[in-house]
Amino acid sequence: MERCTLSAPAKINLYLEIIGDRPDGYHELAMIMQSVALCDRLWLQVNGLEQFRLQCNTPGVPGDRSNLALRAAELMAQTYPETHHNLGGLDIYLDKVIPIAAGLAGGSTDAAAVLVGLDLLWRQGLTQPELWDLAAELGSDVPFCISGGTALASGRGEEITPLPSMEGVSVVLAKHHSLAISTPWAYKTFRERFSHTYATGDDAQAQRRQSLHAGPMMSALLNHDKREIGRLLYNDLEKVVLPEFPSVARLRQVMSEGDVLGAMMSGSGPTVFALTETPEQAQSLCDHVKREIPDEDLGLWVTEFCPTGVFVC
DSSP states (O other): EEEEEEEEEEEEEEEEEEEEEESSSEHHHHEEEEEEEEEEEEEEOOOSSEEEEEEETTTTOSSSSTTTHHHHHHHHHSSSSHHHHHHHHEEEEEEESSOTTTSOOHHHHHHHHHHHHHHHHOOOOOHHHHHHHHHHHOTTTTTHHHHHHHEEETTTTTEEEEEOOOOEEEEEEEEEEEEEHHHHHHHHHHHHGGGGGGOOSSSHHHHHHHHHHSHHEEEEEETTTTHHHTTOOOTHHHHHHHHOOHHHHHHHHHHTTOOOEEEEOOSSSSOOOEESSHHHHHHHHHHHHHHHHHTTTTEEEEEBBBOSEEEEO
């Protein structure tokens, strides 16, 4: 095999709780992640050279090693140098559909796709846990993006426990194109303002994690109770982002109106998503948002829950 094509789904957070500090400087998190069917597409071609090269159809997406997809390729080369020497590098063409700097793991899912693609092209035969270990070296969201679907994520987000997949839920995503929010800023600001709420010590943090395992959101997911899932959406980072960015707060308010299961900011934002029971309700919500916020800078996407992460087309 010398080439392959992969789809790389975006993700949203149905639940994001900041539990406390970790010794490595990151936050200890408890999250429920969900793949959605809004996908980037990547074409991977063995080039017979030593280097990895990336092209993208979207202005502003870097083609150098600041792009996480290229760093994923380099990580595979460093991990399997003999295979890299024998089979050479890779040309990557990225069709970017997921909005950039949106809190939807667009860069992470592209990196996950490169790991999966190189595993196939280089015939490494890596197991999913082995791919997760590599992915964790690139970023906290990358392991989830490999397996996708519905999952509990803990640690800094890299410890994945798959859950029964949720399907039949429509999703509206909304983001101001020109607005980006720094993830490090969001977590740093949360620490400055809310560290007094942190669980301290391994036992206290384990107890907080277990409360999610046994809590109402987990019960709603296991019972496929869409209305309860919508009611229980939760994101700690809204506490710092919404007061600082009124346009995101306004978008969240408008997205919560009408026949929706629930609405929330995804990750550190600025994307806001809303869940509906049908595609028709999702389209109706889009029309409502356009009327209430007639801004050419505002992008809207209708998608749905997706039961998988990266997949070969």
